[in-house]
Amino acid sequence: MPHASSMADSHLLKKDHLKGFLRKLAKEYRLVAPVRNRHGDVLFTVIDDLDAVEIELSEPPQNSLKQFFLPQQEQLSTYTITPEGYDFQPTKATIPPTVYFGVHPCDLSAVLYMDVVFSRQQRDPFYLRRRQGSVLIGINCNNPSPKCFCNATGSGPFIEMGSDLQLTDLGDRFLVETGRTSGHTLTERWQGFFSPSTDKDRAARYQAFLEARGRFSRQVHVEQAIRRLEADTVPDEVFAKLSLRCQDCGGCAYLCPTCTCFTISDQPLDAVNGQRLRSWDACTFAGFTVMAGGHNPVQAKTGAIRQRFTHKLRDDVRLTGRPSCVGCGRCVGICFGGTDIVRFVERTCQGSL
Amino acid sequence: MPQTITDIYLPRQAKVEQIEVENSQISTFVLAFCDHAYNDAFRYQPGQFMMVSMPHCGEAPISISSTPTRPGAIHLSVRRAGKLTAAMHGLRVGDTIGLRGPYGRPFPMEQLQKKDLLFVAGGIGLAPLRGVLDTCLDQRDQFGTLTVLYGSRTPSDIAFQTDLDMWREKGVDCRLTVDAAEPGWDAQVGLVTSLMDGLHPKLERSTALICGPPLMFRAVLGRLTAMGFRDEQVLTTMERHMKCGVGICRHCHMDGKLACVDGPVFSLAELRKLKIMEMED
Numbered sequence: 001m002p003h004a005s006s007m008a009d010s011h012l013l014k015k016d017h018l019k020g021f022l023r024k025l026a027k028e029y030r031l032v033a034p035v036r037n038r039h040g041d042v043l044f045t046v047i048d049d050l051d052a053v054e055i056e057l058s059e060p061p062q063n064s065l066k067q068f069f070l071p072q073q074e075q076l077s078t079y080t081i082t083p084e085g086y087d088f089q090p091t092k093a094t095i096p097p098t099v100y101f102g103v104h105p106c107d108l109s110a111v112l113y114m115d116v117v118f119s120r121q122q123r124d125p126f127y128l129r130r131r132q133g134s135v136l137i138g139i140n141c142n143n144p145s146p147k148c149f150c151n152a153t154g155s156g157p158f159i160e161m162g163s164d165l166q167l168t169d170l171g172d173r174f175l176v177e178t179g180r181t182s183g184h185t186l187t188e189r190w191q192g193f194f195s196p197s198t199d200k201d202r203a204a205r206y207q208a209f210l211e212a213r214g215r216f217s218r219q220v221h222v223e224q225a226i227r228r229l230e231a232d233t234v235p236d237e238v239f240a241k242l243s244l245r246c247q248d249c250g251g252c253a254y255l256c257p258t259c260t261c262f263t264i265s266d267q268p269l270d271a272v273n274g275q276r277l278r279s280w281d282a283c284t285f286a287g288f289t290v291m292a293g294g295h296n297p298v299q300a301k302t303g304a305i306r307q308r309f310t311h312k313l314r315d316d317v318r319l320t321g322r323p324s325c326v327g328c329g330r331c332v333g334i335c336f337g338g339t340d341i342v343r344f345v346e347r348t349c350q351g352s353l
Numbered sequence: 354m355p356q357t358i359t360d361i362y363l364p365r366q367a368k369v370e371q372i373e374v375e376n377s378q379i380s381t382f383v384l385a386f387c388d389h390a391y392n393d394a395f396r397y398q399p400g401q402f403m404m405v406s407m408p409h410c411g412e413a414p415i416s417i418s419s420t421p422t423r424p425g426a427i428h429l430s431v432r433r434a435g436k437l438t439a440a441m442h443g444l445r446v447g448d449t450i451g452l453r454g455p456y457g458r459p460f461p462m463e464q465l466q467k468k469d470l471l472f473v474a475g476g477i478g479l480a481p482l483r484g485v486l487d488t489c490l491d492q493r494d495q496f497g498t499l500t501v502l503y504g505s506r507t508p509s510d511i512a513f514q515t516d517l518d519m520w521r522e523k524g525v526d527c528r529l530t531v532d533a534a535e536p537g538w539d540a541q542v543g544l545v546t547s548l549m550d551g552l553h554p555k556l557e558r559s560t561a562l563i564c565g566p567p568l569m570f571r572a573v574l575g576r577l578t579a580m581g582f583r584d585e586q587v588l589t590t591m592e593r594h595m596k597c598g599v600g601i602c603r604h605c606h607m608d609g610k611l612a613c614v615d616g617p618v619f620s621l622a623e624l625r626k627l628k629i630m631e632m633e634d
Contacts, residue, residue: 262602281602
């Protein structure tokens, strides 16, 4: 129930006080927040100087937090080839403790999903080291953008869990809900910035939620697509037609906050030294499943497209109880072939609604 | 407080102790970890695989072809298939490679106890079954009859000849066939399924273990089903492209399952539920 918040405690933060609060945080943490750059694009950015940037909370950032926890490319180890043998040296990825500020519910949900991916089967040291030092400050979405459909994936426009502090814009002030112990620590540590909230503030939050919920311009029947995938009643033709339009660019996977498939490759630095790299990959790429010798057990394109949507909307529902599409709409914006997940859901549900 | 997390991606150095040339394309590498304490404590189960690193070649999954009943060394039988395996074929005794593992769901050895086991393999497919067979031979009283049906392209392609001779000596019923005979070959010619004609397994106490190329696999499944084997009585191990080996990177996806953690060993009953190439008509 959105109005009966599970967040234990709430405060008020006047908008005039936001920068002061962030300035305090920036002294102890690296700060990442959505910033509008000189090209007009809003991107999650590492902020060195708070006074030199404009934090933009009203528009969803083009990137998600994925790149901060799973960089597009990172070193896993280095290796040397000497007369004594071929040996590996570990790489210790170290990043300073970081506050991620202004994270929308879709992107928060994505981080929670990545936590499962990188700790369920085996604990991934590179992801978890970055994640362990992180503080997530979320902001609920009062104005979902026209491409958004988080209401259909159960990951917005407001969120009840996942962040350390969760903000709701109430005009001249933010309602600040503290989720975890670490959130309490922050509000207590810098209590001068916060004032007590009243029932009226919490009522205003609920009002904002109702209004936000009414602002979605797109109806995406994700639940229906999930049911059809589970029942195996999606015609092969849907995958075949979509795959014809996929240009194999990987844009959807790169922008997707929950696409975490990666590849590992060696990069020689000279004849006797090299580094092992992990890089983003995409299950739609033609070579993703090709084995040594060239045999591909997955039917090129059709099988790859099937995998993309089946993984997000069936396999992850089986695993976590919810789809790993968080309805951010980024793939819809980037796909020039019309092979995005919304198109898949629409084609899947055609004639069945 | 940040916790120390084991670096699951870091290979350990292992030394090539011995190389057995099986045929022109397949060699068996006998390996031991350079860290003696680690090598002594290293345990695995038949059907599991290792991620092998070769200089500048990245990693590839290779199934373990030895039996855990003979600790101290790991055998990897490798067919020359791509860049990494070609580099392995250039290895000499004393060279070092990188290894991490063991990974994957092994053969259910406890379920196989007291069973008559029918091993059906083609080419390099005998490698993962070799570990099971040697386990059975080392614990001979715990298993029923052992039969090996092995298909190769030509008589000179027959790999694991030393093993086949030894298995025969120990009473394993080994039957060979080749796709194309060469002068001097007076045994079976034809698909491995042709070796199944003369078999009369006691169905109620039999389990079949299959590994080989997709075409052979499908033909064998057809025959086993026709002979009356239930899907639960047929086990196989699947080959897929892998990067992490631990269920994260997803390169080995199989319609909702991952070969690296849900497999590589599957029963036919499990595979029938999946939309995968091997199960297509």
